[in-house]
Amino acid sequence: xxxxxxxxxxxxxxxxxxxxxxxxxxxxxxxxxxxxxxxxxxxxxxxxxxxxxxxxxxxxxxxxxxxxxxxxxxxxxxxxxxxxxxxxxxxxxxxxxxxxxxxxxxxxxxxxxxxxxxxxxxxxxxxxxxxxxxxxxxxxxxxxxxxxxxxxxxxxxxxxxxxxxxxxxxxxxxxxxxxxxxxxxxxxxxxxxxxxxxxxxxxxxxxxxxxxxxxxxxxxxxxxxxxxxxxxxxxxxxxxxxxxxxxxxxxxxxxxxxxxxxxxxxxxxxxxxxxxxxxxxxxxxxxxxxxxxxxxxxxxxxxxxxxxxxxxxxxxxxxxxxxxxxxxxxxxxxxxxxxxxxxxxxxxxxxxxxxxxxxxxxxxxxxxxxxxxxxxxxxxxxxxxxxx
Numbered sequence: 001x002x003x004x005x006x007x008x009x010x011x012x013x014x015x016x017x018x019x020x021x022x023x024x025x026x027x028x029x030x031x032x033x034x035x036x037x038x039x040x041x042x043x044x045x046x047x048x049x050x051x052x053x054x055x056x057x058x059x060x061x062x063x064x065x066x067x068x069x070x071x072x073x074x075x076x077x078x079x080x081x082x083x084x085x086x087x088x089x090x091x092x093x094x095x096x097x098x099x100x101x102x103x104x105x106x107x108x109x110x111x112x113x114x115x116x117x118x119x120x121x122x123x124x125x126x127x128x129x130x131x132x133x134x135x136x137x138x139x140x141x142x143x144x145x146x147x148x149x150x151x152x153x154x155x156x157x158x159x160x161x162x163x164x165x166x167x168x169x170x171x172x173x174x175x176x177x178x179x180x181x182x183x184x185x186x187x188x189x190x191x192x193x194x195x196x197x198x199x200x201x202x203x204x205x206x207x208x209x210x211x212x213x214x215x216x217x218x219x220x221x222x223x224x225x226x227x228x229x230x231x232x233x234x235x236x237x238x239x240x241x242x243x244x245x246x247x248x249x250x251x252x253x254x255x256x257x258x259x260x261x262x263x264x265x266x267x268x269x270x271x272x273x274x275x276x277x278x279x280x281x282x283x284x285x286x287x288x289x290x291x292x293x294x295x296x297x298x299x300x301x302x303x304x305x306x307x308x309x310x311x312x313x314x315x316x317x318x319x320x321x322x323x324x325x326x327x328x329x330x331x332x333x334x335x336x337x338x339x340x341x342x343x344x345x346x347x348x349x350x351x352x353x354x355x356x357x358x359x360x361x362x363x364x365x366x367x368x369x370x371x372x373x374x375x376x377x378x379x380x381x382x383x384x385x386x387x388x
Contacts, residue, residue, distance in 0.1 A: 005046070006121060008121070008191070010120070012051060013031050015096065020059065026062055026065060098119055099162075100152060101118050101119055101149075102159070106145055115167070116184065124139050160196065160201065161258075164200055168260070171185035182212060199261060200251075203259075203263070206247040207244070209247070212240055213238075214231060223363070227367070244264065245268050245271070245272075248268055259291060262294060263291065270284075284307045285311050288307050298324055299329070302331060302334055304320065306337065308320045309337075318342065321335055332354040332355035336348045336354075336355060348375055352369075355368045
C-alpha cells in the first residue's frame with residue numbers, strides 16, 4: 001500500500017464530496033473513514049483507479065452518516081442524488097481546500113492542524129505527536145476548526161498570503177513525532193506551487209528547501225544544537241540548495257518581491273558562502289532592509305541588528321538593537337551575541353543566562369546555557385577585555 005499516494009489524494013477526494021453537496025466537516029470525516037478502509041483493502045493490491053475508489057467509499061460513508069441524521073428531507077435528497085460508481089473526474093479542488101483550511105477566521109495553530117489533516121491526509125494522532133500534545137487535545141482543536149469553517153462557501157477566493165504563512169508555521173514546528181512535518185510542509189508547498197502560479201509560493205518553497213538543506217548539520221551527535229557559523233557545511237544538501245536557488249531566481253525575475261522571497265534570498269546568501277567568514281553580510285543587510293520595508297516586523301529588525309553587527313561591527317549592531325523592545329523573543333540572545341563580539345563578556349554572559357531562562361525548547365536552552373557557562377569560565381580565568 002502506498003501511504004504517500006493516499007495522502008496526495010485526500011484533498012481532491014474531499015473536494016469531490018463537497019461539490020456533491022457535503023459540508024466540509026462531514027466530507028473530511030467521511031474521507032478519513034475511507035482512508036481506514038483503504039489501509040485494510042489496499043494491503044495487497046492498489047485499485048486501478050485509487051481516487052475513484054476513495055470517492056465511492058467516502059461518499060457511501062457520508063451517506064451512512066446522513067441516514068442517521070434527524071433531517072429526513074435532506075437525507076432523502078442526498079440519497080436520491082447518489083451518483084453511479086465510476087471514474088472520479090479530473091476537477092481538482094485542492095487549491096480551494098488550501099484556502100479553506102487557512103481561512104482568516106481560524107487561529108494560526110488551528111489552521112495549521114486543519115491543513116495537515118484535510119490537505120496533508122495525516123491522522124489526528126500523527127498531528128498530535130508532531131505538536132507534542134495529547135491526541136484528545138488535537139482532536140478538539142481540529143473539530144473546532146471544522147465547525148468554524150463549516151458554512152464557508154467552497155468556491156470563495158482565498159488569500160495566498162494566509163496559506164503560505166500557515167505552511168511556514170507548519171514547517172517551523174520542527175521534526176518530532178511519527179511524521180516529519182517539516183518534510184510534510186515541503187511536500188504540501190510543492191503541491192501548492194504546482195497548482196497555483198504565484199511568486200510568493202515559489203519564494204516559500206525556496207526558503208524551505210534552503211533551510212532544510214542545512215538540517216543534517218544542525219544537531220551534533222550528542223544532541224547539541226549547532227549554530228549556523230559552526231556547522232559542517234560539507235553536510236549540507238547541495239541538491240536541495242541548487243533547487244532552492246533555482247526556484248528563487250525564477251520568482252525574483254518576475255519583479256514582484258514579497259517577504260518569503262526576501263527571506264529566501266537571505267538563506268541563499270548563507271548557503272552560497274563557502275565558510276561563515278565569507279558570508280556576504282553587506283548584501284544580507286540590504287535584504288533585511290527590504291524585509292523591513294515589506295513587513296515592518298520587530299523580529300525582522302532583530303535579525304537585521306545581527307546582520308549589521310556582522311557587516312558594520314558589533315557597536316552598530318547594538319545601536320540598531322537599542323531601538324527595539326527588550327521583551328521580544330530572542331532579544332536577550334541577540335544582545336548577548338553582540339556584546340560578546342564587542343568584548344563585553346559580563347554583559348554577554350548575563351544575556352545568555354536570561355535567554356536560556358526564556359528559551360522555548362530544550363535544545364535551544366541547552367545551547368544558551370553552554371554559552372553562558374563558557375563566558376563565565378573565561379571571566380573566572382580573568383580574560384574579560386572589558387575589565388581592563
